[in-house]
Amino acid sequence: MYLFKKKLSIKHIIRKPVYGNENTLFLMIHGYGSNEKDLFSFQKDIPEDFFIISIQGFYSIGTNKYSWYDIDFDNKNKFINIIQAKETIEKISYFIHESIEEYKLRKNPVWICGFSQGAILSYAIALKNSDKIKRVISLSGYLENNIFPKNINYYSDLEFFISHGKYDSIIPINWTKKGLKFLKEKQILFFYKEYDSGHTLNHLNYKDLIKWIKEKHF
Template sequence: MVLTYRFQHPRQASPGSVPLLVMLHGIGSHEGDLIQLAPYLDPRFAVVSLRAPLSLPMGGFAWFEMTWTEEGPVGNIPQARASLQLLSTFLEQVLQEGIPDVPFDPAQVYLMGFSQGAIMSLALALTQPEKLAGIVAMSGRLPAEIVAEAAPPEHLQNLSILAVHGRQDTVLPIDCGREIRDYFSRLPLRFTYREYDMGHEVSPQSLLDIQAWLQNALNERLESAR
């Protein structure tokens, strides 16, 4: 598998295939970042925390390079598309092969992305929704290029999405979160949006809400499969 990752086995045994939570970090971070949240999340999940493919000169990794302009952040779209293909291929491989002795349930794949990782999560959900049960998008944004390539709305009906954002975010301001809210609220899928008095971060309250949302989403999916 091309992408480097860290893996945590499910902390609670489940019969049959295992639900999978894939974590995507933000720009300048690494695979050891978000996985620190894994002990606080539903113990039935196996967790894979991915390292983005691009190494940055100042350290850390990125899914695509960014340029900050007076009009706002501008991403390298060809790099983003290449990273999205790597992510898609990784999911296909890991579902086919498993990770030693852990078979994953292809109907129970969730993404949890922060900042640039949230952008990637939203991009995969919109363009290849059949690969996912749901996503958690933390402190992200929705570039126009993603919207332009979105699958038809009826293809998104099985998705569940939680978007969270801080009102004091100075990296991706709250307007970015509200644009995500306004766009997804119109689509035929299960969408939840939350704002918090926090910056560009994961606060204790947002983590509690993420924990509850993932648990409920997993319970609903498992119940409907019976």
């Protein structure tokens, strides 16, 4: 594991692949109040030929705690800072291009995995960059219409893994289901499952996630 404080436009840690050239990028985007080491713990179970990059949020909200945009937990109608979120989508989209060039990775396919705030961003980033991103993992998130890229019709080979806790008090499960409707309308393939958990991943959720990654890996 390496931490690059200055190299490239976003701070990140990586796991280099064991073998191969022009490997596939697996990008991880943590949730609100977490950091780049959180989802990186998955790396021990992810196929060894992925080039894993886990990025750190832009806004510090405590010791080793970061966010990608501000959240108003008391106002569900204005839950997210739209301006900050849109700026973050642009910055991460650029970082994907930058990483592919820097680490000599495949331009297609790219995998993206996000939890909570990172999952919300993953929807928008994937649909904005659907020429590159082909596999999306959305954990305890939802599709936010206010940051959704408009006039995008290219969804070839795009596929989602979506999971949510039945007892999630942070992001209501019905928010996630609205995004499923959109995916169905666009005929985008997805795996969706609800788990007996809150705003977190339980053991079964994690097991299903790793299984899906290995099945879709090519």
